[in-house]
Amino acid sequence: MKKDLLTTTELSTGEIARILDMAQSFAEGKEWRPKGLRFVANLFYEPSTRTKSSFEVAERKLGLEVIPFEVQTSSVQKGETLYDTIKTLESIGADAVVIRHSIDNYFEELKGRLKIPVINAGDGCGHHPTQSLLDLLTIRQEFGGFQGLKVAIVGDIAHSRVARSNADALTRLGAEVVFSGPPEWFDQDAHSKGYRFVNIDEAVSSSDVVMLLRIQHERHGGNENVYLDSYHRHFGLTAARERTMKKGSIIMHPAPVNRGVEIDDALVECSRSRIFKQMQNGVFVRMAVLQRALENKEGGNKYVIANQKWPVAY
Amino acid sequence: MKKDLLTTTELSTGEIARILDMAQSFAEGKEWRPKGLRFVANLFYEPSTRTKSSFEVAERKLGLEVIPFEVQTSSVQKGETLYDTIKTLESIGADAVVIRHSIDNYFEELKGRLKIPVINAGDGCGHHPTQSLLDLLTIRQEFGGFQGLKVAIVGDIAHSRVARSNADALTRLGAEVVFSGPPEWFDQDAHSKGYRFVNIDEAVSSSDVVMLLRIQHERHGGNENVYLDSYHRHFGLTAARERTMKKGSIIMHPAPVNRGVEIDDALVECSRSRIFKQMQNGVFVRMAVLQRALENKEGGNKYVIANQKWPVAY
Amino acid sequence: MKKDLLTTTELSTGEIARILDMAQSFAEGKEWRPKGLRFVANLFYEPSTRTKSSFEVAERKLGLEVIPFEVQTSSVQKGETLYDTIKTLESIGADAVVIRHSIDNYFEELKGRLKIPVINAGDGCGHHPTQSLLDLLTIRQEFGGFQGLKVAIVGDIAHSRVARSNADALTRLGAEVVFSGPPEWFDQDAHSKGYRFVNIDEAVSSSDVVMLLRIQHERHGGNENVYLDSYHRHFGLTAARERTMKKGSIIMHPAPVNRGVEIDDALVECSRSRIFKQMQNGVFVRMAVLQRALENKEGGNKYVIANQKWPVAY
Incomplete structure (x- = not known):
């Protein structure tokens, strides 16, 4: 099952406890890295020093590759929708996306349409x-x-x-x-x-x-x-x-x-x-959330099946 | 010979076929990495989500180090020419540069003046x-x-x-x-x-x-x-x-x-x-083009010969 | 002792010679990497191609992880002080910070307040x-x-x-x-x-x-x-x-x-x-300065002592 993290409200107390346990393990020096090269994209549509940097540090501590994405220089300026932007990142190999956006519940339009997990890094006045x-x-x-x-x-x-x-x-x-x-x-x-x-x-x-x-x-x-x-x-x-x-x-x-x-x-x-x-704990929590998102995917974003024609109708 | 990629028109059908074969191999899971630490700079003078991110993913899959370059915060604002900017990147260790620019055929002013290959990521209304x-x-x-x-x-x-x-x-x-x-x-x-x-x-x-x-x-x-x-x-x-x-x-x-x-x-x-x-194929094609640019350079950007005085005239 | 580099005036001729010797060794092919994962943040509050890129290349040649920090998209826009910004980066794991700022002697407000070394990449019309x-x-x-x-x-x-x-x-x-x-x-x-x-x-x-x-x-x-x-x-x-x-x-x-x-x-x-x-030498000098800043720290930013309650007064 795809392990998004959109709100804490949707997490049971058991799930919260499990994430805190994972984060505490990282605080105590645990190391965990996924197998092979894994890519995460951080999409920050609003300014943020600490949340963005904290995710970056967490990602690198897990050995992940970060796909840079600057909203100011992106096709968002050409009017591309959030869905199409993320679908693009999924297509080029992102295994997860971290998103901050000024619109409350921006993630509603994404539900059920992506193969990769979404981690909410803040939506409007909604959740964080x-x-x-x-x-x-x-x-x-x-x-x-x-x-x-x-x-x-x-x-x-x-x-x-x-x-x-x-x-x-x-x-x-x-x-x-x-x-x-x-x-x-x-x-x-x-x-x-x-x-x-x-x-x-x-x-x-x-x-x-x-x-x-x-x-x-x-x-x-x-x-x-x-x-x-x-x-x-x-x-x-x-x-x-x-x-x-x-x-x-x-x-x-x-x-x-x-x-x-x-x-x-x-x-x-x-x-x-x-x-x-x-702030320190922020890194450990984000490591836990990223591990949770990535640990059940065996070989990363296996989007392309080489040599195979895609199904063509008729 | 330096392996620029400026236009497809200058590529023979044989060269096109070879690049497509290399890209297809990457699509089928081939791995290739140059020896040692290699640096690539991506210079995007125009907005682009998919092309820039696609190059970034391709570069990291090849184990390359990417030198970040943001046009908005660069010396381009101080009036530096494209040539001087790239010569700077060459001097500090870039093994190749990927450039997108709004001017058609921007690369004409660079021909024969650089030691490192140029990969054109789009010029004006010209080529891509x-x-x-x-x-x-x-x-x-x-x-x-x-x-x-x-x-x-x-x-x-x-x-x-x-x-x-x-x-x-x-x-x-x-x-x-x-x-x-x-x-x-x-x-x-x-x-x-x-x-x-x-x-x-x-x-x-x-x-x-x-x-x-x-x-x-x-x-x-x-x-x-x-x-x-x-x-x-x-x-x-x-x-x-x-x-x-x-x-x-x-x-x-x-x-x-x-x-x-x-x-x-x-x-x-x-x-x-x-x-x-x-979009998926874009990553594989860019891996192929980068491999082509880098595979014939033996030890990377060997610009400095340590301990040797540079030639002084007279 | 924390090895800041703020001005050359504060360096003795012996210290200058030592840094130049270290830089020359890097020019001659020396390799040095700190143990474990180490993070550096580059804070450039003014445009710069060559200095910023040069530090980036130096950092990657030393195997350091670079925490991206874009002034335009950061909490600096929310009015955060320089000290609080750097304290944040220290908290999330930065082992050193490289700073360029338009204010002369910006580093005066930081002296004695940080655990991690500061490397001055240019202050106003002051030093570089x-x-x-x-x-x-x-x-x-x-x-x-x-x-x-x-x-x-x-x-x-x-x-x-x-x-x-x-x-x-x-x-x-x-x-x-x-x-x-x-x-x-x-x-x-x-x-x-x-x-x-x-x-x-x-x-x-x-x-x-x-x-x-x-x-x-x-x-x-x-x-x-x-x-x-x-x-x-x-x-x-x-x-x-x-x-x-x-x-x-x-x-x-x-x-x-x-x-x-x-x-x-x-x-x-x-x-x-x-x-x-x-420009080439700039990379080697920055490698030397970074080595000097990081070599005496044994295990990196050991900020968090896991499982230990922080001291609570009264």
Whole structure:
């Protein structure tokens, strides 16, 4: 069966645990390489330093060949559809594709039409499953599991790719999730699913994990800039709030951090912060997801059967 | 001798056959790698998904190292000539260069001035020899040869990089070529060479290969958009026309396809279509062309003779 | 100790000699590869063909994995600081970073904050140490050493990344350096350091090395274009001036060359010219600098200690 990774919601808790186990093995030094030359294409239709570079490192650690694909210089400029672009990459030998796209659920148009697995590296305001999985791995490394943990997700819930999928996965895994931040960003969807909204001081002081979300200037069109000064005071993790955190509790943030907005500049690398560890774990999670996508294909993209005429009708 | 690949016209039918044989061997699983570390630079001065990615895959399958070169961030912005750019790449160790450029016959200024072979990946409206060769390979795989075949080339002949060079090569190899499409795009050059122009219905129903050309919006400056609706009806491969095709005949297109313009959306992946197989063959043809360029150089780019002073005059 | 390379000024003459020895060994065919998989990231915030490609070739000759980083598509567009970008790359596994940036001394903000070495590939109008080192290597290959040599540096001294650092290093190594070119570009700083300024005819006819600097159109905002015609006549290396050069003397230029401006078109590849040899040497110097940065690190970026909780305060 083709092992796409499109959303965490579609993964059972057992599947999540298996991916985290694989990622943890890579963190502990496991090596795994597919047989023969395997190709992966990374299609990033939106800017990204860390996700793209993280996939690249993961791919090379697995010995994969990466087919470069720059959206700016590609036939996408000639109006080619996403499907035709990926079908092209499949035809020339890609064994898997990693895609980030600005359109929510872009992958719906691909379902059932490709022979190779699709790994979602972020869709619009929708999902970002490898980010969710690296968040889960970081929490599990810290606390050994999820049962009974309290996790506060703070910030721009409405525009976040990971807030809802993290909340869903954490809840299924046994943690309690509360939301905080500006009330207008706590959307109806989250409310209707029964998540609690608490004020920032309670969120910070009572949680095992304080998971900050990034203020996404670029998604708001920049007109939220007026908030930034007051955001930190009202909803940010200030030095004063950090001092109220529980013993052993940790700070997380998907980065890039707006220093002095979501979090005090001095806290970014403090002893509670797992921000850079999240990035490290990102590589291991992506190695796991790529192994999962490739390990069941025996000989790679065996698209061409040499010397054989393709079936011609009539 | 340095083995450039600039145009198919300069290749004898024997040389064409040899390249196709090498490509077919790669399609059948042959492996070939040059000795030692070899570097290839891909210089794409025009957007291209499939050609650039196809060369990249071919290069990596041969174990070559690819020197990245992005026109947007290069010294080309500082006004450097094409010759000086390539001479630089030669100096730092490139063993071959693959070039796509918007200027017809850009390679004329390079002839006799470089030590390393040049592989033309498309020049202006001029040539695109690896596309021609992959078209030929696809036809040969299907019919075993070219003698007695009838090939219809349909569409924007005047702006096509491959229409004339394919017609030339196919004719030399023993096939009959006819052109079709809008009469105003059947240029004087093709006419003067004695090619027949037939109407679309005859072209489709009487040929073994229906080779569609892409409407090149970006080369027409977009002012042909008015044609698109009526183009499909008048000159496109509609579902109705496809039903008149001969038994065993095939459909080809260099892609990217304008679905619903040159060809009915539903026919792109029909049993007659070799469109995605052409892409697969592109990798094998490029492997062959790269092997041809590199196999006669014994130790790679041996530019520096260590410890030896360069000759100083006087 | 972490082996950054930020400027040549901070290198002792012994350290310079050691790097040149290492580079010369690579020129003579030495091979060196670190143990295990090692990652380098190249961050080029300014256009560059030759420096970036040269580093890429050097990295691949050492068997390093290169993490692609395109400024245009990165989170730099989201306002991320240079420090946070590099910290990210360090977190995901980079063992070293190569940086070119338009800001003079950009590396000051990084000092003492990173675990991995930084190699400066050019900062603003400040430094370009690998260019300086490749210039030194080229001179040493030619003359066996520096003692007693006379080197004329000609042109846009004020805006040059290498004029002052080359002058400093050459003087320390025992050569005499004179400057020439438009007097208004001979800045106070050079004057105060005691360098002599001589007219172009004397500079060319009396020196062992005539080192031309590039007219940096893009740094002058283009308003120097009026100079170009007369520049060649007044300050360029014309065919007539070349005929006055000493026996055995050589011509150098960091490239890209403005043919017909700094140097007569026909002299670019004449027997005195070491311009393309400089490019070749650039690869060997960069291999040496990378080896120096990586050889003392035992097992690569060992950032993650698996299974170990990070220290949590309180």
